[in-house]
Amino acid sequence: MRRTVFALVAAALVASCSSPDGSTTASATSIVIGAGSEPENLNPVLGYAPDGAAKIFDGLVARDASLALKPALAAELxxxxxxxxxxxxxxxxxxTFSDGTPLTADDVVFTYKSVLDKKVNSTIASRFDALTDVxxxxxATVEFTLSHAYAPxxxxLALGIVPAAKLTGQDLNSAAFNTAPxxxxPYTVESWRKGDxxxxxxxEKYWGGAPAVKSVTVVFVPDDNARATRMAAGEFDGTVLPPKLAQTYRDKSGYKIVxxxxxxYRGLGIPSELPFTSSPQVRRAINLGINRQAMIDAVLAGSGKPASTPISPYLKDWYDEGSSFRxxxxxxxxxxxxxxWRKGADGKRAKDGQPAKLPVLYPAPDVLRKELALATASDIAKLGIDAPVEATTFEIMLQRRKEAAAVWGGGDPYDPDTAAYTLLHSRYAGQDGYVNMTLYKNSTVDTALDxxxxxLDPAARKKAYDEFQKAYAADPGWAFLVFLDHxxxxxxxxxxxxxxxxxxxxxxxxAVWWNLERWTPKS
Incomplete structure (x- = not known):
């Protein structure tokens, strides 16, 4: 299968730069992006782009290239x-908003109060557990009141601000604004054909200066192989690809690999309520039996770092190298x-007649997760554990989280709280959505995260996150595999x-186009 994909890519690279529908990607003032995922909506209140770089919205703050916070809609930090x-x-x-109406403090208040509104299905409400009033x-002045100090x-405050006048009195869960905001x-939505x-x-009236790239077409193609083929056919100006597919563009004139x-991270969420993996010893054994560096070399073509916890090495002030799994x-x-769980004559492990079995699930269109799932299952199988690999959907992965492991992704470089808290704190075990998918519970981890x-003292935070990582390493709820280079x-x-x-x-x-509004055409 992989040879077929590479053959298609190679053949398409010598083809014309016209897309299949006859359009071209020739203009430097327009760009066509092949995206691997499509947002469910474009409303920040519901969870669209909560960490900024939203293109359609601005937050009170934004981030520069080094991730340092800088004022955006706020005049100062x-x-x-x-x-x-x-x-x-x-x-x-x-x-002003793009329709010409002025931004005021009332819009900021409306945005944050709507996130907290129990009638609104906001996927980011848990981020604001400490917020009691706005x-x-x-x-021109907004005041936030917290129930307790919350360091990050x-x-x-990078969350995009919405216009109160457009949404007051509406059901935000189904408002037309969600698709035509x-x-x-720096950009406005001209059209959106869902699934396409x-x-x-x-x-042109953007307060930060009109963008030089005037038109942005984002084509949604979740399948990695399909994106590679369509990029090679000249349909896209840029796309995200697994490292090995991206390497087909090495030394290709007119292109660059970024x-x-x-x-x-990509990690194997291990079900804590499955009898086989309910023991910390078993979960530690799985972590120790996985060759992460081999995955990076073979699956990622060297583009990544080993992972042991959700705290990335790029969170340098907080990362504890001593908590990694060899x-x-x-x-x-x-x-x-x-x-x-002892081996029998056939090399398979069992306990009290119960076989050691751990199904490994991954989302079907994702080539990278498939390869990581296969590599992980292969390593686990060498320990005498039956680890069948199954392609499925995210919905099925959630439904089967008590009985099967799954290759999940997540993580951010902004603060260890947002990387780890909802993922591993026991208060989120059993809640709907992509929080604590493994139903993990550890009181020492809870205390350290809280x-x-x-x-507010950086030294105290550092000590607490060191304690969290050490406690987690002794009783892991996942086998975090790798931090990707995109x-x-x-x-x-x-x-x-x-x-x-x-x-x-x-x-x-x-992504690589996080600051697209500041790009300029090459002369």
Whole structure:
């Protein structure tokens, strides 16, 4: 199968640069992007682009290439009282939404209160557990009140601001705004054909300066192989590809391969309620029996780093290298023996007549997760564990989270709280959605995560996150595998690309085109 895909790519590379529908990607003031994922909606209140780079919206703050916070709609970085319970943001003057209406503090209040509204199905409400009130002190001043100190609160202020006048009195879960929004950002939505493409056009009155790239067409193609073939056929100006597919563009005239670091992990979520994997010894054994560096070399073509916890090495102030898992098959087998899962004459492990079995699921269109699933299952099988690999959907992965392991993705480089809290804190075990998918519970981990998010002292936070990582390594709920380097193929037609450590979400937002509004055509 892989040979067929590479043959198709190679053949298409010598073809014309016209797309299958006859269009071309020749203009440097327009760009056609092949995206691997499609947003469910475009409403920040419901969870669209909560960490900024939204293209259609701006937050109170944004991030520069180094991920440092900088003022956006706020005139200066928001400030906090000494106890961390009150935050104040002052707005820039003369900012308007793309329909010409002025931005005021009321719009900021409406946005955040809507996220907290129990009637609104916001996927990011858990980020604001500490927020108790938001008020407009005057038309240009917003005050946030927290129930307890929450150290990374400023990071959450990158959320895009929506116009209250467009949404007041509406059901935000089904509002027309969700697919045809109005924002303050550098682009507006011209059209969106769900399941196919979205077209953005430059906001010529953007407060940060009109973009030089005037038209952005985002084509949604979840299948990696299909994106590779369509990129090679000349349909796209840029796309994200697994590293090995991207390498087909090495030394190809007019193209460049961009490899960006990320805090985006791929990991095997291990069900804590499955009898076989309910023991910390078994989960540690699985972690020790996985050859992560071999995966990076073979599956990622060297484009990544080993992972042991959801805290990325790029979170340098917080990452604890001592909590990583070495590759140690002998120790893994010893732990399995001690847990009572012993090998029979056939080399398969069992306990009290129950076979050691751990199905490994992955989402079918994702080539990279498939290869990681196969490599992981192969390593686990060498320990005497039956690990059948199954292609499925994210919905089925969630439904079977008590009985099967699954290859999940996530992570961000902004703060360890957002990378780890909802993923591993027991308060989220059993909740719907993509939180604590393994139903993991560990009181020491809970205490460390709670202490870290509530402490305003960096030294105390560092100590708490060290304790969290050590406690987690002793009782892991996952086998985190790798942190990816995101690889892109891009036509070499623009200046202005800047490297930024990327999060898991890298469709239209935090990808190589995170600052697309600042790109300029090459002369």
């Amino acid at each position: 928001p400030t906090a009282t000494a106890d961390g319970l009150t935050w104040t943001a002052k707005l820039r003057k003369d900012i 008020v407009a002190k005057d038309p 609160f400023a990071q959450q 109005v924002g303050t950002g 493409r979205m077209v953005l056009k430059a906001n 490899r960006n670091p990320s805090a985006d 590759y140690d098959v002998a120790e893994a087998e010893k732990l399995l023996d001690e847990a009572g 202490t870290a998010r509530r402490s 690889t892109y193929v891009l036509r070499d037609k623009w200046n202005g690309q800047e490297t930024q450590v990327e999060p898991h979400d890298h469709g239209l937002v935090h």
